[in-house]
Amino acid sequence: MRSSDQAAQGPQNVARWTWLLAGVVVVSALHYVTPPAHFVLHAIYQRLYYVPVILAAYWFGVRGGLVAAIVCSIAYAPHIHTAWSHNPPYTVSQYAELIVFLSLGLSVGLIASHERRVTNRHRETAESLERANRELRESGEQLRRAERLSALGEVAAGLAHEIRNPLAGMKGALEIVSSRAAVGTPEAEFCAIATRELHRLEGLVQEFLDYARPRPPRLRPADLPEVIRRVVSLLGPQADGAGVALAVEGEDASQGLRIDPEQIEQVLVNIVLNAVQASPRGGRVTLRHRRQGGRYLIEVADQGPGIPPDARARIFEPFFTTKDRGTGLGLAISQRIIAAHQGEIRIPPRKGGGTTVEILLPLPSTAALQSQP
Ligand SMILES: Nc1ncnc2c1ncn2[C@@H]1O[C@H](COP(=O)(O)OP(=O)(O)O)[C@@H](O)[C@H]1O
Numbered sequence: 001m002r003s004s005d006q007a008a009q010g011p012q013n014v015a016r017w018t019w020l021l022a023g024v025v026v027v028s029a030l031h032y033v034t035p036p037a038h039f040v041l042h043a044i045y046q047r048l049y050y051v052p053v054i055l056a057a058y059w060f061g062v063r064g065g066l067v068a069a070i071v072c073s074i075a076y077a078p079h080i081h082t083a084w085s086h087n088p089p090y091t092v093s094q095y096a097e098l099i100v101f102l103s104l105g106l107s108v109g110l111i112a113s114h115e116r117r118v119t120n121r122h123r124e125t126a127e128s129l130e131r132a133n134r135e136l137r138e139s140g141e142q143l144r145r146a147e148r149l150s151a152l153g154e155v156a157a158g159l160a161h162e163i164r165n166p167l168a169g170m171k172g173a174l175e176i177v178s179s180r181a182a183v184g185t186p187e188a189e190f191c192a193i194a195t196r197e198l199h200r201l202e203g204l205v206q207e208f209l210d211y212a213r214p215r216p217p218r219l220r221p222a223d224l225p226e227v228i229r230r231v232v233s234l235l236g237p238q239a240d241g242a243g244v245a246l247a248v249e250g251e252d253a254s255q256g257l258r259i260d261p262e263q264i265e266q267v268l269v270n271i272v273l274n275a276v277q278a279s280p281r282g283g284r285v286t287l288r289h290r291r292q293g294g295r296y297l298i299e300v301a302d303q304g305p306g307i308p309p310d311a312r313a314r315i316f317e318p319f320f321t322t323k324d325r326g327t328g329l330g331l332a333i334s335q336r337i338i339a340a341h342q343g344e345i346r347i348p349p350r351k352g353g354g355t356t357v358e359i360l361l362p363l364p365s366t367a368a369l370q371s372q373p
């Protein structure tokens, strides 16, 4: 049963038991106030007890039916004793009536429980069919999207490959020209701009190639804090330029972690860079890392605007970007690398702004560690 159903059931059950109790009280009151001489009325009242017993059994199963039968018996028995003790055969038949209450509670309860089980089974089957149907539809959509993207990735990779050689040529030529430009002249400044843009193009081309031609990770024991230090020193100048502070918190408990350090560095560079780009001037990006259960958790938290709900579903899609100069490949590449590490990357929704990206990497079990040479 779903929890919302369960929450709604509580008050409903209280109301039902109240009605049942009220019914028993009314029927009993009728017995006690009607003089025994009204024989026919008593014969009717006594059968009115069937109503709460049947209803209780129908609503609450065997246990409810038996409880109601016992309550009715307790309410009715003193009346049998006081009103009919002068007529022993009739008294016996009335006590036998109490057995009818119990049998009624038991049998209706059994039927109701059985019916409920069958209905629940049908509902579960219908729900699981609906779930399977939905999953099938979603995976079909995912497949179509993956096909589209892989075709796009192939074209991008082909182009990137073609662009790499002329880029190298331009870089060489630019180095010669800039070595001849006198310091402080406009020519030297143009050369600096061109060099910066060339670096950017090189980075883009590399990102496209990384996306389209991923290599499997070479997993080995590695010093994760050292990887994090490298990321911080690599991005330090960029963070300084944006007025963002980079902080690292975490004890080194990553022994046993097997990763591809270059790939994890690439992932962290992507994620920390996103965090820096999203941060306001004067903001802070914090990298935390620690053991969490059987996994190692690395968190990157920023104080930026957070990810809008409509973008949230798409940020891991390749080529999805909200930036003028973004490629939309950083998170797609990161997710693929982490998946190849058998890990998980997730961005839990955060109230009150800011984004926290969580990377979870598997740690070998203690038994596996001890058997390692
Ligand atoms: N820390 C963050 N805060 C807010 N938005 C983010 C953050 N990280 C990623 N995003 C969103 O996810 C999109 C995709 O990121 P990414 O794949 O790295 O591509 P890119 O950085 O080239 O846009 C970004 O354009 C941005 O909209």
Ligand SMILES: [Mg+2]
Binding pocket: 270, 273, 274, 330, 331
């Ligand atoms: Mg990015």
